[in-house]
Amino acid sequence: EAGVAQSPRYKIIEKRQSVAFWCNPISGHATLYWYQQILGQGPKLLIQFQNNGVVDDSQLPKDRFSAERLKGVDSTLKIQPAKLEDSAVYLCASSPPTSGRTDTQYFGPGTRLTVL
Amino acid sequence: KQEVTQIPAALSVPEGENLVLNCSFTDSAIYNLQWFRQDPGKGLTSLLLIQSSQREQTSGRLNASLDKSSGRSTLYIAASQPGDSATYLCALNSGGYQKVTFGTGTKLQVIP
Numbered sequence: 001e002a003g004v005a006q007s008p009r010y011k012i013i014e015k016r017q018s019v020a021f022w023c024n025p026i027s028g029h030a031t032l033y034w035y036q037q038i039l040g041q042g043p044k045l046l047i048q049f050q051n052n053g054v055v056d057d058s059q060l061p062k063d064r065f066s067a068e069r070l071k072g073v074d075s076t077l078k079i080q081p082a083k084l085e086d087s088a089v090y091l092c093a094s095s096p097p098t099s100g101r102t103d104t105q106y107f108g109p110g111t112r113l114t115v116l
Numbered sequence: 117k118q119e120v121t122q123i124p125a126a127l128s129v130p131e132g133e134n135l136v137l138n139c140s141f142t143d144s145a146i147y148n149l150q151w152f153r154q155d156p157g158k159g160l161t162s163l164l165l166i167q168s169s170q171r172e173q174t175s176g177r178l179n180a181s182l183d184k185s186s187g188r189s190t191l192y193i194a195a196s197q198p199g200d201s202a203t204y205l206c207a208l209n210s211g212g213y214q215k216v217t218f219g220t221g222t223k224l225q226v227i228p
Contacts, residue, residue, distance in 0.1 A: 004159075040220075041220055042218030042219050043205075044218070045215070091160070104162045105207075107159035109157075109158055
């Protein structure tokens, strides 16, 4: 079974530039998550999709961050414009359909963003 | 708001030693708790998942316990090996639609 795919793996940009990350979840997984992990901290949930609908984006800085999930499969996360404090690893995860909220999340390798 | 704390932040042990990693949380209304492993430059790998109704889970040399009343979980690693060196994160699943809150992690180094 193929895992969660993310690209690019690394990105270096200057502040005020724009950047986009892509995630392809495991086939059949209904739930998709984007996390931000700053060095030395645990991952922080930015946005959670159930199929192609947003169920939680309470910690997404909506003035600069946006995300969409195309046809309930792939997802893109965009930052426009980037700030220095956005330097982090952006992790995508997915989990299968569930009625019991008990399933494991499967993580991709992440995209390391450096904002100069 | 769920808050998750992991102590210590870093731990160094000699190979072969048994060790315990701690995870504390403030809201006991959870669906499950997971322990993850993160290797440098890589994503997270799930180690153990404990359902809210369970007290512990075991996988090989790993044993995770859950005590909701005290807001604590522990990850026990038996006979540690250098390959166990990684950052270990606990994550609480609470609220609607699998809202997950991660701890800050414990960086483990097992010295040969």
